[in-house]
Amino acid sequence: DGGITQSPKYLFRKEGQNVTLSCEQNLNHDAMYWYRQDPGQGLRLIYYSQIVNDFQKGDIAEGYSVSREKKESFPLTVTSAQKNPTAFYLCASSRLDRAGYEQYFGPGTRLTVT
Amino acid sequence: ILNVEQSPQSLHVQEGDSTNFTCSFPSSNFYALHWYRWETAKSPEALFVMTLNGDEKKKGRISATLNTKEGYSYLYIKGSQPEDSATYLCAPNQGAQKLVFGQGTRLTINP
Numbered sequence: 001d002g003g004i005t006q007s008p009k010y011l012f013r014k015e016g017q018n019v020t021l022s023c024e025q026n027l028n029h030d031a032m033y034w035y036r037q038d039p040g041q042g043l044r045l046i047y048y049s050q051i052v053n054d055f056q057k058g059d060i061a062e063g064y065s066v067s068r069e070k071k072e073s074f075p076l077t078v079t080s081a082q083k084n085p086t087a088f089y090l091c092a093s094s095r096l097d098r099a100g101y102e103q104y105f106g107p108g109t110r111l112t113v114t
Numbered sequence: 115i116l117n118v119e120q121s122p123q124s125l126h127v128q129e130g131d132s133t134n135f136t137c138s139f140p141s142s143n144f145y146a147l148h149w150y151r152w153e154t155a156k157s158p159e160a161l162f163v164m165t166l167n168g169d170e171k172k173k174g175r176i177s178a179t180l181n182t183k184e185g186y187s188y189l190y191i192k193g194s195q196p197e198d199s200a201t202y203l204c205a206p207n208q209g210a211q212k213l214v215f216g217q218g219t220r221l222t223i224n225p
Binding site for chain 1: 145163
């Protein structure tokens with residue numbers, strides 16, 4: 001089955017620790033994205049990548065880092081510099097070969113930092 | 115950052131009734147407008163991707179229209195069913211492979 005997997009579903013961390021969220025896709029999509037959702041807000045773009053070894057900041061990149069060493073994988077690290085890391089994180093992927101590409105989403109990871 | 119407005123924020127509809135809601139976005143530098151449905155405990159799923167002014171798309175009982183000149187899109191659901199209960203997200207794409215999502219319209223269908 002083709003799709004996007006995110007792990008783990010729930011993640012708990014102590015304040016001051018870095019944490020890495022996994023995102024893997026087997027859809028052969030070139031583009032991958034990380035979004036954050038907070039209560040009462042829309043999905044906000046953290047980082048996106050259109051090609052291996054290249055990525056761009058989204059609207060709220062501060063306190064986050066990413067890597068894209070393989071086409072299938074786009075892990076997100078939430079660093080201790082992120083002031084409000086507790087949120088629901090969604091990973092998505094899409095094709096790049098036409099305008100109007102839809103994005104395919106993973107199941108999400110809920111991160112709680114205390 | 116784009117200002118994308120969806121209204122209403124939440125909506126309760128009786129089963130069998132039809133309903134519609136709105137997505138407003140800046141009309142400049144328009145590439146495409148996406149609609150997604152997000153059911154509880156599931157991942158968002160694409161409903162429509164619309165690119166041309168005057169576009170109308172339909173999937174079963176759900177349809178959408180697009181006006182890029184004035185910057186709005188309507189989503190219509192005909193004969194609402196309980197399985198239509200979800201949050202509906204719109205997201206314009208103004209280039210650079212970036213979508214900007216609205217807050218969503220949370221639809222609840224009452225049986």
